[in-house]
Each structure stands twice: as C-alpha cells, then as structure tokens.
Amino acid sequence: MGGRGRSRTQRKHFHQSRENVWKRPKSDGSVTGTPDDNKRDNPWEPFTSQNSGFDEYYKEQEIVPNEEWDVFIEYLRKPLPAAFRINSSSQFYIDIKSQLENDFMKSLQAEDSNGCEVEAVKPIPWYPDNLAWQSNFSRNQLRKNQTLERFHEFLKLENEIGNITRQEAVSMVPPLFLDVRPHHFVLDMCAAPGSKTFQLLEMIHKLTEPGKLPSGMIIANDLDVQRCNLLIHQTKRMCTANLIVTNHEAQHFPSCHFRRNHSVDSEVEIDQEIGIRQLEFDRVLCDVPCSGDGTLRKAPDIWRKWNAGMGNGLHGLQVQIAMRGVALLKVGGKMVYSTCSMNPVENESVVAEVLRRSEGSMELVDVSNELPELIRRPGLKKWKVRDKGLWLASYKDVPRNRRSVVTPGMFPSGNALVETSEHNDETASKPLSKNSDENSENGVDLIDDSVAPTNNLEAEVSTLPLERCMRIVPHYQNSGAFFVAVFHKLSSLPSAQKQSENCPRKTHSCNAEAENLINEVKGDSNWEDTDLISGTDDPISEATLDVDVLGTDHSKKCLENERTETDTSPDAETGVKTTAGKRKLQIQGRWRGVDPVIFYRDDYTVGSIMEFYGIQDSFPFKGRLITRNNDNKHVKRIYYISNSVKEILELNFLAGQQLKIASVGIKMFERQTSKDGTAAPCIFRISSEGLPLIFPYVTKQILSASAVDFKHLLQYKSIKFSDFVDPEFGKKASNLLLGCCVVVLHKDGHIPSNGCEEKENLVAIGCWKGRTNVTVMVTALDCQELLERMSILFSTDENKSEAEPVMPKVNSSTLDAGAEANKSEAETN
Incomplete structure (x- = not known):
C-alpha cells in the first residue's frame, strides 16, 4: 500500500528509462550476414574509442609532438594497468612487500618465461621505497592462471583490510610533491574517494616516532554527501586519530576565525587560550573537479561524451577553488593543484589565473629535479580556446554574446582589453541559431564539432613560467594522463576588494554550468578513483575566494x-x-542531519575504563575523547582524537561551529550490549580500530597465546577454557575479569610489561572473556588476514610441530556464539 504523496513504480516507467548505450540496436545497419548469423551475433558491444572532436582539439593544442600522436592515441585506447600502494604505516608492510618481491613477482616471471602471455607484477619505478606496484592482466588470464587468481584474491583482501590501496598510478603523484611532514596541518579540498587522503595519512604516520601520534593532522573535505561516505569508508581503514572529514563547497571552505566575544555553554569546558586563532594550513592539496579525459583508459564512456565545452564550463569553478586554497595556505606553505584532465583551459590557464590574481604572493615551483624517474612533459605556454565551433586565440576574438562564458582568464595573456572589430559586432548582432540552441544542454554551452574553424590565428604566448607545471601522458610510462602544478606562498594575498574590481566574474552561472557538466561526465561510468565532485548550489562572492571569509x-x-x-x-x-x-552549541548543533561532536566528560566512566584495563597515566586521555551522541548516559561509541584535532574542534566551537563534520577521530571504545556485557565490571570494550593505538599502554586483561591457540581462536572464533591446547592459557583466561581482553601472539609466552615500542610489534586482537569461553571480537576479514600473516611469520617446521596437538572440540552452541559476536563486530565496524 502506497502512502499519500508517494508515486507508484509502474511498467511505463521502465520504458522511460535512459537509453542503454552498451547494447547494440537491432536495426544497426553495420550488422551484416544472414538473419541467422545476426541472431547469433553478440548483442553487446564495447564503448567507442574515438572522437573526431577530441583529435582535432588536442592536435591543435599540441599537447604532444606530432610524431608521438599515433602512439599517444594507441595507448589511450588500451586498458589501464592495475596499480596499488602498500600502506607504509601498516604493521605488516615489510612482509607484504617481501611477499610481492619474492613470491608473486618471481612466480609470474617464471610463468612468463615458459610462454604464458602474462606481464609480471612490478614496482612503479618513480614511487619511493618500492611501495607502489603495477600489473597488467586480463580477466581471461585471471581465470586461467592460478598464480594470478591467487594474486587477485591477495589484492582484494589486503585492500579491504587497509594494508594496500588500489589507486591509479598517476593519481599517486600529487601528494608526493607536497613534502608532508608529521607536524603539518594539511587540507585536502576535494578529497573523495579518498585514495590521496589515505596517502597523506600514511606520510604523517610513517615519519612519526614509534609510540607517538603525529602533531599534525589532515582535514579531508568533499561537497557531495555520498562521496563523503565513500571517503570515510576509505580512510577508516587507516585507523587514525588525526583526521577530520568535512562536507563543504571547496570554494567556500570556512576559516573558522576565533571570536573573543563568543560565549559557549559552561559544560563545554573549552580552553579559551587555544594555540590557533583561525584555520590555516601548511599544505593544501587542490585536486579539483575536472572533465576527466585523462581517465579515458579506465572510463571509456568519456569518448562518447567528450567535448571542448566541458573544460570551458569548469574553468571558473576551478579558479575559485584554487584561490580559496591559496587563501587558506600559510605563508611559506605549499599547495599542489592537479587535475585528471588534459585540457589547458582546466590546467595551465587556471594556474596562470591564480598567479595573476595573487599578484606576486604565489610562485610556481620548479620540481623538474624531483622524482627523476617520473617521465613528464613541461606545461604549455600557449593554447587556444574553442567555443561554439570557433577557435579563439585571444579574448578580443570572443563574440560579445559569448563574453559571459569565455572569460579573459582562459587565455594565456589573461588580457581583458577588447579591440572592437567588425567581425565581433556582426556576430554579436546576430541572434543565436537553432543549431546553437541545440548545442546548449542544461545551460552548458557545448561545442559543435560539425562546424569547421573560422580562423587560423596564432595563439597567445604566456609570459608566466608555466613550463614548471608537469603533464603526465599515457604513452611515456603506460599510465593515465594527469596535470600537476606546485605553488609556494611567499606573502599574504592582496585585498579581496581589489581583486573583485579587477576580475569580475559571473560566478553563479559558472557554478550552475559546472554542476551540470560534472553530472554529465559522471554518467553511468565507474568513477570510484576519479576525483570529481558535484557542482555548487549557491552564488559565490569573490571576497570569499582571495582572502579569508572575514576579510571584508x-x-x-x-x-x-x-x-x-x-x-x-x-x-x-x-x-x-x-x-x-x-x-548549547554541543547539544543543539548547527548542521541539520549531522550528529554533533561532543567532548566526553564522564569522569566516572573514563576512570572505570582506565582502571579495568590498567591504562597507564602516560596515555593522554584528558580532552581527547568525543562522542556523536548528545545523551551521555546512552553513549554507544567513544572516539579518540589527537591533540591537533582537539585544537581544531575547540576552535570550531568558539567560531560558531562553522565546520560541518561528517567524521572525526578513531573509534576507541564501544559499549557491549550483550547479556554478559551488562554484567561485566566495564561495559566498554576496546574496538579493533583503537586497539593498535592504546594497546602499548594497557597493563591488565592481557593473555599471551601460543601460535596454535592463537590460530584456533581465529579459525573457530570462540573456544571454551578447557579446549585450549595450552592448559595454562585456559587457566589464565578463566581467571580474568568478565569482559573485554587482549590476546597477544607471542612465541615465548612473555609479554613485555614496559616499553611501548616493543608492544607495538606484537600481533594482538580484541576478545571477550565470557563465563566459560573466549570469543574473538574482530571481523572475519581480519581473522582471514591474520591467518595468512601467521603462515608467513612462522616457518613450515614450526607450523608442523604446533599442528600435532588435537584440534579443540568446539560444540555448535559455542560456534554460534562466536559467529554472533563476530557478526556484531563486523556490523559496528
């Protein structure tokens, strides 16, 4: 029964669905042969891999030398090799790298030498420390080759756990040029789907001393709520307390100025003398939304959709986002601007416009000597703009009725002076033709590729050092295409009012066009690794772009x-x-539909947690615990944050909660709602994500298991005290207090009582000590991954000797209890 106001789905709605571009039409005149032959033809055809407008446009722009054009196009039509990174902050990253070098790499090379057409997995030469890898194999090879199938299963498991991240090779480049350090505050402005954010998190954690948290942090932002969820899922695998995920328009990202006169509820207990007064960042990653034609190899649907108008419509939004990033950057900081587009209107012209607007406060850094094994081309210094079938060499060539769409900043010189000409007057006086209207979709002007160019003017040449930008092209190292520019901030930006007077923009129409363009480009393709965000909804003030929000x-x-x-x-x-x-800022919150961020101040509960687990006083608890529930009596999850995140949250409260926070911190404790959980002295258990962080400081509720008992726990999930192979282990388990405990894999059965660094190298899992058994409280994937790690950690002889004891007898009720606990853990994680 349908409720009032709801429409029912009817058969006619399926007939109105969008055209299926994958299926060949039955009336396709290209089908030849007898009717019977046609029936047997495969009704599915791949995406087209050519576009005459694309060829004409990029040949004219000379993005590659003429002699390389055929090879360039040939590579664009090939499938993209699979690439992935090893998480350098993972406990097992050395083992994973060794497994790739000594197992998969050699096995696949041996099969290749025996005549199999398989390209061996190999490290990407320009990525540091052999932490990035690439392989190229088809699904057919995957089905026929057992080694490849095993390799593929390895990738899926390690990616889900977070030990590796599957990411396009060229997408790994921008963070490498940011030179991120553990103390840096970093902003990723358009972060979804999160692969670059994960990379930045790896950097700040890898360079941090063992047993300590980085003093810096990362804010990962994205406009689209659904893509924010994808971003949270991606970064959650990192298990970090140094991350905030926000949901804002990048060009309007708030600076959270400290307000001295702002009053906060007394329950908040915020230190009024916090160290920061507004959000400024040491590093900014500005990987803006773009037309995405650099991803043609993995998203071939772009061949069909591509037109020059896509880049023109996004140019204004890209400049605005870049300028907001510049405004939020500290003096002396670095910003990387990048796109997965080859269009100079989205690349060099944006960089040039940023340099012009900043009036000497920003410089373009020459990074040609960095990552020498990364083959690249210098940025273009001259290009043309194509609009409505016309090639435009400078702004004076733009017809009057198109000057609201084609702006001076799109051209190399950025000169807005227009010389009146007969051609422009005549063009402006003519009404738009019917054909022109047909080429305008949702307010976005598209190019008419059927119209031949009307002039052959020489393109302008920029006087700016745009050759310092870098263009990565597919045929140099068998990759996708990418554009990267590195900025250094020398001084503060000029005033916003001056910028507004000199560079007027029709920002509202620009953003409407950008939103329609991005939706058109995304289509039905798989954009999981393509960094696109949806457009903006509100008009944009120029003042919010070039200086901070409170600048005027x-x-x-x-x-x-x-x-x-x-x-x-x-x-x-x-x-x-x-x-x-x-x-009551904390209780009420500002953002509708978003859970508030509340500092957890229940001293009694925190004290009982510290007492139960014997957490050392050296672990910084004060002011570091938060919840997303405004009822402290019914808190289900307690999150832990670093000191840098704490400072930003406090600033956010004092600034009137300008940040719309989708996710923050790491889940440290979770309320156990089972029957045994309510009877335990401490109802909060340590979560799987928080265990690696807090375990070095835990002194109670710890069990040391032999390899065989540890393995049995992972396999059976729940084992009675009397069924453990080591009777002493079962006895110690029975003597623990009812509740959460930590089981450690250790060869000699000794657990170091002191020394956080030594504890960090131990393999530990969270379990629940019940009245009669011990139950594993980690996900099935974690169990599977640890079982595979154990086969590497211990030699074959050791496994044989430990496998001699009889397997424990586990009854069905015990298995059911373990399955339920494991299911509960998986759902909460």
Missing part, C-alpha cells in the same frame, strides 16, 4: 546575521530560544 565588511555583516539567527534559535530539547551567552 560584507562578509562580516553576513556572519553577524548568521550568528543572530543561530543565537535566537529554539533549543532542540526545550524549544526555548537561548541567548548568545547561553547557547
């Missing part, structure tokens, strides 16, 4: 109005309006 009187007035509206809003619980001095 207009923005201050808007912010004061916003504060007034918030200050007089009704309380979520009582419905009573509260004044500015009594606002």
Whole structure:
C-alpha cells in the first residue's frame, strides 16, 4: 500500500528509462550476414574509442609532438594497468612487500618465461621505497592462471583490510610533491574517494616516532554527501586519530576565525587560550573537479561524451577553488593543484589565473629535479580556446554574446582589453541559431564539432613560467594522463576588494554550468578513483575566494546575521530560544542531519575504563575523547582524537561551529550490549580500530597465546577454557575479569610489561572473556588476514610441530556464539 504523496513504480516507467548505450540496436545497419548469423551475433558491444572532436582539439593544442600522436592515441585506447600502494604505516608492510618481491613477482616471471602471455607484477619505478606496484592482466588470464587468481584474491583482501590501496598510478603523484611532514596541518579540498587522503595519512604516520601520534593532522573535505561516505569508508581503514572529514563547497571552505566575544555553554569546558586563532594550513592539496579525459583508459564512456565545452564550463569553478586554497595556505606553505584532465583551459590557464590574481604572493615551483624517474612533459605556454565551433586565440576574438562564458582568464595573456572589430559586432548582432540552441544542454554551452574553424590565428604566448607545471601522458610510462602544478606562498594575498574590481566574474552561472557538466561526465561510468565532485548550489562572492571569509565588511555583516539567527534559535530539547551567552552549541548543533561532536566528560566512566584495563597515566586521555551522541548516559561509541584535532574542534566551537563534520577521530571504545556485557565490571570494550593505538599502554586483561591457540581462536572464533591446547592459557583466561581482553601472539609466552615500542610489534586482537569461553571480537576479514600473516611469520617446521596437538572440540552452541559476536563486530565496524 502506497502512502499519500508517494508515486507508484509502474511498467511505463521502465520504458522511460535512459537509453542503454552498451547494447547494440537491432536495426544497426553495420550488422551484416544472414538473419541467422545476426541472431547469433553478440548483442553487446564495447564503448567507442574515438572522437573526431577530441583529435582535432588536442592536435591543435599540441599537447604532444606530432610524431608521438599515433602512439599517444594507441595507448589511450588500451586498458589501464592495475596499480596499488602498500600502506607504509601498516604493521605488516615489510612482509607484504617481501611477499610481492619474492613470491608473486618471481612466480609470474617464471610463468612468463615458459610462454604464458602474462606481464609480471612490478614496482612503479618513480614511487619511493618500492611501495607502489603495477600489473597488467586480463580477466581471461585471471581465470586461467592460478598464480594470478591467487594474486587477485591477495589484492582484494589486503585492500579491504587497509594494508594496500588500489589507486591509479598517476593519481599517486600529487601528494608526493607536497613534502608532508608529521607536524603539518594539511587540507585536502576535494578529497573523495579518498585514495590521496589515505596517502597523506600514511606520510604523517610513517615519519612519526614509534609510540607517538603525529602533531599534525589532515582535514579531508568533499561537497557531495555520498562521496563523503565513500571517503570515510576509505580512510577508516587507516585507523587514525588525526583526521577530520568535512562536507563543504571547496570554494567556500570556512576559516573558522576565533571570536573573543563568543560565549559557549559552561559544560563545554573549552580552553579559551587555544594555540590557533583561525584555520590555516601548511599544505593544501587542490585536486579539483575536472572533465576527466585523462581517465579515458579506465572510463571509456568519456569518448562518447567528450567535448571542448566541458573544460570551458569548469574553468571558473576551478579558479575559485584554487584561490580559496591559496587563501587558506600559510605563508611559506605549499599547495599542489592537479587535475585528471588534459585540457589547458582546466590546467595551465587556471594556474596562470591564480598567479595573476595573487599578484606576486604565489610562485610556481620548479620540481623538474624531483622524482627523476617520473617521465613528464613541461606545461604549455600557449593554447587556444574553442567555443561554439570557433577557435579563439585571444579574448578580443570572443563574440560579445559569448563574453559571459569565455572569460579573459582562459587565455594565456589573461588580457581583458577588447579591440572592437567588425567581425565581433556582426556576430554579436546576430541572434543565436537553432543549431546553437541545440548545442546548449542544461545551460552548458557545448561545442559543435560539425562546424569547421573560422580562423587560423596564432595563439597567445604566456609570459608566466608555466613550463614548471608537469603533464603526465599515457604513452611515456603506460599510465593515465594527469596535470600537476606546485605553488609556494611567499606573502599574504592582496585585498579581496581589489581583486573583485579587477576580475569580475559571473560566478553563479559558472557554478550552475559546472554542476551540470560534472553530472554529465559522471554518467553511468565507474568513477570510484576519479576525483570529481558535484557542482555548487549557491552564488559565490569573490571576497570569499582571495582572502579569508572575514576579510571584508560584507562578509562580516553576513556572519553577524548568521550568528543572530543561530543565537535566537529554539533549543532542540526545550524549544526555548537561548541567548548568545547561553547557547548549547554541543547539544543543539548547527548542521541539520549531522550528529554533533561532543567532548566526553564522564569522569566516572573514563576512570572505570582506565582502571579495568590498567591504562597507564602516560596515555593522554584528558580532552581527547568525543562522542556523536548528545545523551551521555546512552553513549554507544567513544572516539579518540589527537591533540591537533582537539585544537581544531575547540576552535570550531568558539567560531560558531562553522565546520560541518561528517567524521572525526578513531573509534576507541564501544559499549557491549550483550547479556554478559551488562554484567561485566566495564561495559566498554576496546574496538579493533583503537586497539593498535592504546594497546602499548594497557597493563591488565592481557593473555599471551601460543601460535596454535592463537590460530584456533581465529579459525573457530570462540573456544571454551578447557579446549585450549595450552592448559595454562585456559587457566589464565578463566581467571580474568568478565569482559573485554587482549590476546597477544607471542612465541615465548612473555609479554613485555614496559616499553611501548616493543608492544607495538606484537600481533594482538580484541576478545571477550565470557563465563566459560573466549570469543574473538574482530571481523572475519581480519581473522582471514591474520591467518595468512601467521603462515608467513612462522616457518613450515614450526607450523608442523604446533599442528600435532588435537584440534579443540568446539560444540555448535559455542560456534554460534562466536559467529554472533563476530557478526556484531563486523556490523559496528
């Protein structure tokens, strides 16, 4: 029964669905042969891999030398090799790298030498420390080759665990040029799907001393809520307390200025003398939304959709995002601007416009000597703009009726001076033809490739050092295409008012066009690794781009109005309006549909947790615990944050909660809701994500298991005390307090009582000590991964000697209990 106001799905709706571009039409005139032959033909055909407009456009732009064009196009039509990175902060990263070098690499090379057409897996030469790998094999080879099948299963498991990240090779390049250090505050402006964010997290954790958290942190932002969820899922595998995921328009990302007159509820207990007064970043990654034609090898549907108008429509939004990144960058900091597009209008022209608007406060860094094994081309210094079938060499060639779409910043010189000409006057006086209207879709002007160029003007040449940009092309190292530019901030930006006067823009129409373009490009393709975000919804003020949000009187007035509206809003619980001095920011929150971020202040619960697990006082607990539930009596999960994240959260409260936080911190403790859980002295168990961080400081509720008992726990999930191979282990387990415990794999049965560094190298899992048994509290994937790790950690002889004891007798009820506990853990994780 359908409710009022809901429409029912009917058969006619299926007839109205969009055309299936994968299926060949029955009336296709290309089908030849007898009718019977046609019936036997495969009704599915691959995407087309050519576009005459694409060829004409990029030949004219000279993105590769003429003699390389055929090879360039040939590579664009080939499937993209699979690439992945090893997580250098993983406990097992050395073992994984060794397995790749000594097992898969040699096995596949041996099969290749025996006549099998299999390209061996190999490290990417330009990525440091052999941590990035690449392989090229087809699905047919995967089905027929057992070694490849085993390799593929290895990739899937390690990727899900977080030990490796599957990522396009060229997508790994931008973070490498940021030179991230553990103390840096980093902003990833358009972060989804999260592979680059994960890479940045690896960098700050790898360079940090063992047993310590990085003093820096990363904010990963994305506009689209669904892509934010993908970003959270991707970065969750890192198990880090130094990450905040936000949901904002990149060009409007708030700077969270400290407000001295802002009052916070007394329960918040925020230190009014926090170290930062506004959000500024040492490093900014500006991987902007783009037309994505550099990903043609993995998204061949772009061949069909591509047109020059896609890049023109995104140019304005890209400049705005880049300028906001520059505004949020500290003096002396670095920003990387990158796209997966080959279009100079989205690349060099954006870089040139940023340099012009910054008026000497930004410089383009020459990084040609860095990563010498990465083969690249220098950036272009000259290009043309194509609009409505016309090639335009400079802004003076733009017809008057197109000057709101084609802006001066798209051209190499950026010169807005227009010389009146007969051609422009005549063009402006003519109404748009019917054909022109047909080429405008959703307000976005598309190119008409059937119209021949009307001029052959020489392109302008930029005087800026754009050759310092880098272009990565597919045929140099069998990869996708990418564009990267590295900026260094020399001084503060000029005033916003001056920029607004000199560079007027129709920002609202630009963003509407950008949104339609991105939706068109995304289509039905798999964009999991393509860094696109949806467009913007609101008009953009130029003042918010070139300086901080509070840089002008207009923005201050808007912010004061916003504060007034918030200050007089009704309380979520009582419905009573509260004044500015009594606002309950933590309880009420600002963002609709987003759980509030609340500092956890229940001293009694925290004290019982510390006592139960024997957590050393050296572990920094104070002010580092948060929840997303405004009812402290029914908190299910407690998250842990680093000191740098704590500072930003405090600043965010004092700034009026300008940050819309989708995810923050690492889940450290979780309430156990089972029957045994309510009877335990401590109802909070240590989560799988938080265990590696807190375990070096835990002194109670620890069991040391032999390899065979550890293996049996992973296999059977739940084992009675009397069924352990080592009777002493079962006895020690029975003597523990009811509740969560940590089982450690250790050869000699000794657990170091002191020394966090030694504890970090131990393999440990969270378990639940029940009344009669021990149950594993980790996911099935974690169990599978650890079982495979054990086969590497211990020699074959050791496994044989330990396998001699009889397997424990596990009854069905015990197995069911273990399965339920494992299922519960998987759901909460």
